[in-house]
Amino acid sequence: MSEQKNIQTLKSLSIDHDSPVPLHLQVEKILRDMINDPEYQNGKFLPKEVDLSKRLGISRNTIRQATNRLVQEKLLIRKKGVGTKVAKKQVETKLSNWVSFSQEMHAQGIDFRNYEIKVSQIKADTDISEQLEVKEGHELFKLERLRGLDNGPFVYFISYFHPRIGITGNEDFERHLYDILEHEYHTIPVLSREQISAILANKFLAVKLGVPVNSAILQRKRVVYDPGNRPIEYNIGYYRADQFTYSIDIKR
Amino acid sequence: MSEQKNIQTLKSLSIDHDSPVPLHLQVEKILRDMINDPEYQNGKFLPKEVDLSKRLGISRNTIRQATNRLVQEKLLIRKKGVGTKVAKKQVETKLSNWVSFSQEMHAQGIDFRNYEIKVSQIKADTDISEQLEVKEGHELFKLERLRGLDNGPFVYFISYFHPRIGITGNEDFERHLYDILEHEYHTIPVLSREQISAILANKFLAVKLGVPVNSAILQRKRVVYDPGNRPIEYNIGYYRADQFTYSIDIKR
DNA sequence: TATGTTCTTTTGTTCAGACATTATACAAAC
DNA sequence: GTTTGTATAATGTCTGAACAAAAGAACATA
Numbered sequence: 001m002s003e004q005k006n007i008q009t010l011k012s013l014s015i016d017h018d019s020p021v022p023l024h025l026q027v028e029k030i031l032r033d034m035i036n037d038p039e040y041q042n043g044k045f046l047p048k049e050v051d052l053s054k055r056l057g058i059s060r061n062t063i064r065q066a067t068n069r070l071v072q073e074k075l076l077i078r079k080k081g082v083g084t085k086v087a088k089k090q091v092e093t094k095l096s097n098w099v100s101f102s103q104e105m106h107a108q109g110i111d112f113r114n115y116e117i118k119v120s121q122i123k124a125d126t127d128i129s130e131q132l133e134v135k136e137g138h139e140l141f142k143l144e145r146l147r148g149l150d151n152g153p154f155v156y157f158i159s160y161f162h163p164r165i166g167i168t169g170n171e172d173f174e175r176h177l178y179d180i181l182e183h184e185y186h187t188i189p190v191l192s193r194e195q196i197s198a199i200l201a202n203k204f205l206a207v208k209l210g211v212p213v214n215s216a217i218l219q220r221k222r223v224v225y226d227p228g229n230r231p232i233e234y235n236i237g238y239y240r241a242d243q244f245t246y247s248i249d250i251k252r
Numbered sequence: 253m254s255e256q257k258n259i260q261t262l263k264s265l266s267i268d269h270d271s272p273v274p275l276h277l278q279v280e281k282i283l284r285d286m287i288n289d290p291e292y293q294n295g296k297f298l299p300k301e302v303d304l305s306k307r308l309g310i311s312r313n314t315i316r317q318a319t320n321r322l323v324q325e326k327l328l329i330r331k332k333g334v335g336t337k338v339a340k341k342q343v344e345t346k347l348s349n350w351v352s353f354s355q356e357m358h359a360q361g362i363d364f365r366n367y368e369i370k371v372s373q374i375k376a377d378t379d380i381s382e383q384l385e386v387k388e389g390h391e392l393f394k395l396e397r398l399r400g401l402d403n404g405p406f407v408y409f410i411s412y413f414h415p416r417i418g419i420t421g422n423e424d425f426e427r428h429l430y431d432i433l434e435h436e437y438h439t440i441p442v443l444s445r446e447q448i449s450a451i452l453a454n455k456f457l458a459v460k461l462g463v464p465v466n467s468a469i470l471q472r473k474r475v476v477y478d479p480g481n482r483p484i485e486y487n488i489g490y491y492r493a494d495q496f497t498y499s500i501d502i503k504r
Numbered sequence: 505t506a507t508g509t510t511c512t513t514t515t516g517t518t519c520a521g522a523c524a525t526t527a528t529a530c531a532a533a534c
Numbered sequence: 535g536t537t538t539g540t541a542t543a544a545t546g547t548c549t550g551a552a553c554a555a556a557a558g559a560a561c562a563t564a
Contacts (some may be wrong), residue, residue, distance in 0.1 A: 022546080022547060022548090023547075023548070024547075024548085048513085048514060048515080049514080049515070050514080050515095058548085058549090059548060059549045059550065060549095060550085060551095061547095061548070061549070061550085062547080062548060062549080064515090064516090065547085065548090072324075072480055072481055073481070074481055078514095078515065078516090079514085079515075079556085079557075080514070080515045080516060080555065080556045080557070081512095081513065081514050081515060081516095081555075081556040081557040081558075082513085082514065082515075082556080082557060082558080083513090083514065083515080084514090084515080190503065191501060191502070191503050192501070192502040193499075193500075193501050193502075194498075194499065194500050194501075194502065195497045195498065195499050196448055196470070196497065196498040196499075196500075197468075197470055197493050197496070197497040197498065198450035198451070198468040198469055198470040198471075198491075198493035199450070199468050199493060200452075200466075200467075200468050214452075214466065215452075216449075216450040216451050216452050216468060216469075217450055217468075218448070218449055218450040219450075239450075241449050241450035241451065244449070245447045245448065245449040246446075246447065246448040246449065247445075247446065247447050247448075248445075248446050248448075248500070248502070249443060249444070249445050249446075250443070250444040250445075250446065250500070251442060251443050274516080274517060274518090275517075275518070276517075276518085297544095300543085300544060300545085301544080301545070302544085310518085310519090311518060311519045311520065311521095312519095312520090312521095313517095313518070313519070313520085314517080314518060314519080316545090316546090317517085317518090330544095330545065330546090331526085331527080331544085331545075332525065332526045332527075332544070332545045332546060333525075333526040333527040333528075333543070333544050333545060333546095334526080334527060334528080334543090334544060334545075335543090335544060335545080336544090336545080
């Protein structure tokens with residue numbers, strides 16, 4: 001009965017022994033299909049090698065030739081004495097990595113809250129003027145957000161927007177920030193230049209984030225640029241270090 | 253005559269059939285040595301598979317198991333009907349923001365010092381075993397380095413190396429680490445998976461880095477992977493936050 | 505209760521051999 | 535001379551089989 005089910009599942013056990021396509025590639029294809037099957041994504045073990053071998057009429061060695069690659073790609077996880085199953089998706093870091101924070105969270109299915117949102121108009125100080133490449137004293141918008149999960153806030157964001165963008169201060173900042181930028185202002189961020197360091201919580205941050213003074217805080221400053229290398233936003237984030245780790249993949 | 257030469261070249265045809273290290277890994281090691289040989293780098297074909305098989309007393313299948321990976325890493329080029337040779341080295345890739353730390357510094361013309369270097373052999377704990385994908389308790393090398401500028405150390409590094417690499421502990425760790433890995437071990441890092449967070453200095457770190465206890469410390473954990481997605485090194489760095497900021501460009 | 509001990513299941517490693525496919529060189533045919 | 539076969543050499547694919555090693559379960563023992 002479970003046997004029948006399995007055979008059913010293997011819809012494309014259509015191995016063509018006469019095809020010029022090597023068998024191991026055909027097997028790989030079939031396995032990739034299986035990997036997409038929700039049943040296997042949910043942790044069910046793949047048919048064991050000997051079974052696959054029998055069912056497909058292909059030697060176990062050839063089966064392994066195919067699975068080897070998939071294991072290397074970290075799509076499958078094999079465990080000696082146990083079995084083979086589909087690897088949990090590496091959610092985050094993939095594309096996300098650098099999308100806006102709320103999108104990051106959203107993509108991971110984490111429910112996200114704004115505890116405070118405040119918009120104000122300020123004059124650029126030295127730091128801001130350097131980062132956003134505007135003259136000191138230039139008027140621009142400052143957005144402050146205290147954000148976190150149900151159990152409380154864990155990050156305090158300050159954003160400054162380049163005047164060129166034309167932020168009015170009346171935007172709905174409950175929406176994803178980069179959504180607003182892309183769709184309302186046709187401003188597409190393509191580069192994020194980040195500086196990360198560690199500081200101790202001062203009184204202000206301690207209160208906002210609900211931690212003792214002098215707790216460890218992860219500070220991320222970043223300037224986001226458009227395709228013409230013009231700065232869009234200067235963003236400073238203060239993260240509770242006990243609740244947040246900054247993850248990133250760097251390829252070369 | 254040419255036969256004799258070849259046998260000479262294969263200095264380490266020391267296959268140990270009783271070793272717990274799988275034969276295909278031993279073969280891989282030998283091949284990496286061959287890749288180092290200038291003769292082969294100049295385009296000479298490697299011994300053909302059947303010969304290798306005979307000489308090492310190992311089946312051709314197992315030889316291929318090893319070469320497969322090296323081909324995947326683009327260190328070897330196999331051509332059906334022709335032979336196998338060492339691939340031309342890729343041009344020194346853009347030493348973008350992720351080369352090793354000393355290289356980074358070096359490129360910026362900053363003079364760099366090692367205050368302490370210590371190598372030891374340890375057993376993998378849970379964390380290490382997860383990060384490096386080895387079994388808990390497995391023996392491997394731990395490298396500790398206290399590094400900084402003339403005015404004192406500002407980072408404490410701990411590195412763990414995957415046993416597969418074959419670190420002996422006798423390397424000259426004054427050299428750039430990734431130089432050693434690439435040129436001595438033909439292990440090319442292509443991906444760095446990093447986790448950055450903030451902590452407070454404990455007694456140990458405070459002494460090493462010359463800061464008060466409970467100072468802000470930037471902690472970077474990273475696992476560096478080879479082209480086959482196998483972990484090479486697990487590295488933990490503790491930076492004086494008052495002297496170091498982590499900078500990175502993220503493009504999309 | 506805790507701790508070994510043994511058995512079973514499943515992947516990991518290795519082997520020896522067969523035949524396919526591709527590239528090359530050389531010879532034969534046009 | 536150019537093309538076309540043919541032999542040879544090398545890697546590519548595939549098989550069937552055996553045993554090793556790890557994980558887990560069931561069981562026994564202290």
